[in-house]
Amino acid sequence: MEVTLKIFRYNPESGKKPHYEKYTVEAEPTDRVLDLLEYIKGNFDGTLSFRRSCAHGICGSDAMRINGQNRLACKLLVKDLHGAQITVEPILGLRVIKDLIVDMEPFFENYRSVLPYLINDEPAPKKERLQSPEERERFDDTTKCILCACCTTSCPSFWVNEKYVGPAAIVTAHRFIFDSRDRGAAERLKILSGQFGVYRCHTIFNCTTACPREIEVTQAIGEVKKAIGTGSLE
């Protein structure tokens, strides 16, 4: 089948304004959008710029807005877009550096602000810090995050203010807050109860819809809100 890709283009060195460029390519229904981008870069215009690494939905590099929704280009098949025209744009709320590449720094700054690592000063046991299957299950969903930013850059609260820590950072905070081996919950909850924390979330669900790992993002945020409200991790 023949599909037309309408791609957002911006080259800071050309002095030209951002614009859209159309490319018509031959595609298999089972091709991924990333395959088409690679094809265009290889055959039509080598300057087309986008991030990708694993091409298998695990590194989180290639989040982009495809037909108006945040997706990983490497996980989205042409046949699932139901149409011969595909619009590809950079994710929203971060500065565009070139074409589909955005400046992820504000996103990672938010991520770092929630202390995304195990905090436990107690002396380590000889073998390992034991945890029951149930205790492990408690935060299983939020361990799946690949930091692709699909969620945070789909969130209207983040669009309004990039200082809002955003769903991705809260997902990671959740992953440690509800980990029985971690001792930093109180500190993280204090950070997230601040001006740019969880209360910027208005339960809009864009993040959950956008997450390519199918994490229940809004639920994780809800659980953190509740932990702050009740002061308990139950």
Add this chain to the structure above:
Amino acid sequence: MALKRNVGLKGIKYRGGGPMLAWALHRISGLAIVLFVGLHVISSFFMQQLGSDIATALNTVYESIYFQFIVIFIVLFHALNGLRVIILDLWPQLIKFQREATWLQWLIFIPTYGMTVTIMILNQLQGG
């Protein structure tokens, strides 16, 4: 030079679907209620204190049945959607039933609004 951070209208075009629409309507309806209540207060004030033509005109708008249809729609939507948000905030374990919650919200909305409008129309016909 990277482009400036600029979401603007592009945000409105983001395809967030039903849940995003519910949020946008909630915000718009919240502001609309503030306007209605404001209008109500102002028109009552004019009526009582001045009894002028402006007051009569405002009251005619405010009391017209079509205006009331819209007001009831907006207030009922805001109230039910607000309750959904409150319930999901209080019991986050229910968030996985978000879709069902939205269905339920409209399941309550449609008969409630339908009944209210029917009664209003019947009253109007009886010159109520």
